[in-house]
């Protein structure tokens with residue numbers, strides 16, 4: 171059976187929900203927490219970029235999808251800002267946890283909204299995805315974005 175872009179995105183979301191829980195359930199800068207944070211940070215960045223270039227690019231083409239697409243893309247930016255802030259902070263500080271809880275709350279809401287509202291609208295637009303074409307495109311964009319994020323991280327280290 172072919173995987174649709176909706177199933178593909180939902181699979182990522184489930185992983186992101188698990189990682190958020192792991193980070194919330196751990197403390198200080200334990201190895202488990204650090205690893206979960208890095209996994210989350212890189213995966214969410216490439217996931218959001220791939221969504222923008224597939225799902226939201228398609229929604230933007232239709233007048234009925236434009237408001238939703240703009241809303242979600244602006245939420246991606248807000249969450250990216252919080253992730254950058256958190257990445258530069260000491261994760262064992264109480265300030266980090268407070269900020270992380272905001273990110274967790276906002277991102278869980280964002281994923282729920284995508285699955286409940288955006289998918290049903292996008293299904294009308296992405297009718298061509300019966301053969302999984304957009305799921306493949308999502309996968310390719312995500313891999314390409316992941317490389318870019320890795321490159322930026324490397325450059326930051328050598329600066």
Ligand SMILES: [Fe+2]
Nearest residue numbers: 218221242284
């Ligand atoms: Fe998203």
Ligand SMILES: [Fe+2]
Nearest residue numbers: 179221281284
């Ligand atoms: Fe998403």
